[in-house]
Structures are given as C-alpha cells and as structure tokens.
Amino acid sequence: MSGLEVVDAGGDVVQLVDVDGYRVCTFDREPEKEADIVREIKNFNCRHDDVFIIAPPKSGTHWVWEIISMLYEGRAETMQKSKSHQMLEHQTADILEGIKSPRILDSHLDIQHLPKQIFEQRLKIVHVLRNPKDLLVSYYNHVKGILCYGYNGKWENFFSLFLNDELDYGSWFQYVREWEKFIRENPSHPIHVMFYEDLQENSIGEIKRLATFLELEPSEELIHAISEKCKFGNMYKDKMYPDSVRREVYRGDFTMYRKGTVGDWKNWFTVTQNEVFDQHYKQKMAGSNLQFKYTLS
Template identity: 70%
Template sequence: MSGIEVVDEGGEKVQLVDVDGYRVCNFERDPNEVAELVRGLKDRRCRPDDVFLLTPPKSGTHWVWEITCMLIQGRADTIPKSKSKNMLEHQTAEFLEKVESPRVLNSHLNIKHLPKQIFEDKLKTILVLRNPKDLVVSFYHHTKGIKCYGYNGKWEHFFKLFLNNELDYGSWFKYVKEWETYILEHSDHHIHVIFYEELHKNNVEEIKRLAKFLGLDPSEELVQAISEKCQFHNMYKDKMHPDSVRREIYNGDYTLYRKGKVGDWKNWFTVAQNEEFDKHYLKFAASCGMRFQFT
C-alpha cells in the first residue's frame, strides 16, 4: 500500500503517498494510482514546444504559471483553469495529451522523477525559488488548509517535520542544490531562474525577462497589463474557486492565495526556531551559490 501517515510530535497525522521512499501529496486520489503515475513520469512523452514550470511547493507556482500563460496567449486575460490541471504528478498522461500546445506544465517533483525528455531535448524550463522561511510558513497553512492531507497540527510540530524532511517532496535544501548542480554542469540547457522575492520587487522587469526566455516580444502595454492582472489582490479575486468547490477541498476559509508577501515568517518563527533553521540554512549556503532574500 502506498498511502502513509506521517505523525508529528503532537500526534497529528499528515496523509501522504510513498513512492519508493519519496513522498508526494495524494491529491484525493487512490494512493497506489498516484504512486504509479509518478513512477511512470520519467518515460512520459513531451512535445518540443512544452514549457516546464518547476518549483518546490509554495514558491509562487500559481503566480508564475498565470504570468507565463498570459505571455504565451498574448493577452492579459485570466486563465480559465487552475495550474493543477497542468500538473504532472496530478494528472494522467491521457488527460494532459488533450491539452493544446504550447502546454505550460508544472511540477514540484525533484529532478530524478521528471520526464527524461526534458533533459535529453533541453526543453524550455522555468525554475522558481523562494526563501525557505516564508516557504515553510506557507506550506504549513497549505497542509492544514487542504483536506486531502488530513492534518490539524501546530506550527511548531510542522516546523520539525519540514526540517526533518518528512513532508511531501522531501528536502527543500536538496531540491535547490540538485538544480544548482544541474545548471552548472549543463550550460547548454538554459534554465530560466526566477526568485519569488525579485518578482515582488521588480515585477515588470521580471516579466520582460521571462518573455525574452520564451522567445516572445510583448508590447510594453501588454507587460504592464499582465503585471497588473497578476497582482495578488486580482489573482485572489479572479482565481478563487466557487464556494461549492472550496467546501469540498479546503478546510474553513483557506485559500491558495493567503498573503503573497515577503517576510511573513517573522510573524511565526520564534527566536529558537530561527536559530535552529539558520543552522540548516548556513550549512546549505556553504555549498550552494544561490542566495535568498528573507525580507
């Protein structure tokens, strides 16, 4: 059986799927089906014009997916579906085959679980990264807010699960380091890296940079329109699920668009937690050239 329960120090459980030692969300599906889907992804057929948006969880995937799709469609119109409909570990091959090209596909999986064709054919890849302190806070609310996890634990216990790499998608530190290594060793495969914090600070310039990577030449008016349409308050309004759907998949008043700010971790981390986290981060930073902004 692929379904597992991860128990925190307070006795609360997180429902996940085990794929040969690697944990993923169950997406309210049969755990064995999810496990087989993930196992089969390495041999999944890709299209030459596919764009892959790859991120750790809670790194701004919905935000960048919306921006990317708007750039490709050439209009600042809200995309009439969620990025989860184009998510590799969430949707079957048959389902994604029906998506019109160019497809903007997304995933939180680490490199070894992704389609081999991405790397063999050097397909367009966007990597979005966010500072891990804000990420873990957002991940906590995400895990409590989505019913399929079945989790109702306390922040301090979730914090420990994250540092011990017991949650879905494993270690954030390992994920980032593996991508840095790949990028350094494969300069012929241009990976477009977006830092969540830079997208906040320099939104228009980051959209222009992304457009150039995609081989597009949008007008200044379109870039400005996409920037405005994809501001947090607009996405919160435009991408909100109907109440009937929200009641089915979320707990209480949770929404995927919770705050979208930089530095919210300061409202959650205790001094001791910050010191403990920094020990992990400094060890990681000693062997990784990527630097993150925490405010």
C-alpha cells in the same frame, strides 16, 4: 500499500503517498493510483514546445504559471483553469496529452522523477525559488488548509517535520542543491531562474526577462497589463473557486492565495526557531551560491 501516515510530535497526521521511498501528496486519489502516476512520469511524452515550471512547493508556481500563460495567449486575462490542471503529478497522462500546444506544465518533483525527454530534448525550464522561511510558513498553511492531507497540527510541530525532511517531495535543501548543481553542470540547457522576491519587487522587469527567455515579444502595454492583472489582490479574487468546490477541497477559508508578501515568516518564527533554522540552513547549504531575500526594503 502506498499510503503513508507521517505523525508529528503532537500526534497529528499528514496523509501522503510513498512512491518507492519518495513522498508525494495524495491529490485525493487512492494512494496506489497516485503512485502509479508518479512512476510513469519519467516516460511522459514531451513536445518540442513544452515549457516546464519546476519549483519546490509554495514557491510561486501558480503566479508564474498565470504570467507565462498570459504571455503565450497575448492578453492579460485570467486563465479559466488552475495550473494544477497542467501539473505532471496531479493529472493523468491522457489529460495532459489533450492540452493544446504550447503546454505550460509544472511540477514539484525532483530531477530523478521528471520526464526523461525534458533533458534529452533540452526543453525550456522556468525554475522558481523563494526564501525558505516564507516558503515554510506558506507550506504549513497549505498542508493544514487542503483536506486531502488530513492535517491539523501545530506550527512548531510542522516546523520540525520540514527540517527532518518528512513532508511531500522530501528535503527542500536537497532539492535546491540538486538543481543548483544541474544548472552549473549543464550551461547549454535552457533554464530560466526566477526568485519570488524579485517578482514581488520588480514585476515589470521580471516579466520582461521571462518573455525574452521564452522567445516572445510582448508589447510594453501587454507587459504592464499582465503585471497589473497578476497582482495578488486580483489573483485572489479572480482565481477563487466557487464555495461548493472549496468545501470539497479546502478546510475553512483557506485559499491558494493567502498573503503574497515577503517577510511574513517574522510573524511565525520564534527567536529560537529562527536560530535553529539558520544553523540548519548553514549546514545543509554549505558551498551554495544561492542568495535569498528575507525582506524587501
């Protein structure tokens, strides 16, 4: 069986899928069906103009997917569907095959589980990173808020699950180190690195950089309009599911767009937790050149 119950220190359970030792979300499917989807992703049939948003969970992929979609559409209008509809591990191959080109596909899977053709064909990758303290807080609210995880545990116990690499997609630290190594060793592969905090601080500049990478030439007016349309308040309002759908998917008043700020971790981390996290980060990220912003001035 592929179903996996991860139990925290308080006895609360996270429902996941075990794919040959690799953990993913159930996406509200039978575990074996989800496991089969993930196993087949390596053989996914890519197109030459596919763009892949690759990032750890809760790094801002919904936000970046919306921006890229608007850039390709050439208009600052909210997409009528979610990026989850174009997520490799969330959808079946036939659904993804039916999406018109260019496809803006996304995934949180590690390198080993991604389509081989991404690397064989050197397809465009937008790699999104976010400071891990804010990411962890967002991740906790995400897992508690989505019903298929079945989790209702305490913050301090989830904190330990994260540091012990027991959640879906495995270790955040290993994930970002693997991508840092890949980018360093494959300078000819078209990969655009974006930081969530930079997008918060300078959305116009970051959208311009992104458009250049995608080989698009949006007008100055369109860039400003996309920046405005993709502000947190607008995204929160425009991407809200109907109540009937929300009741089936989410717990309480949860939404994918919770706060959209930098530095919220300070409202969650105790002094001791912050010290433990910093020490863990220092150990796991030794030798890394990545620099994260934990607050904005």
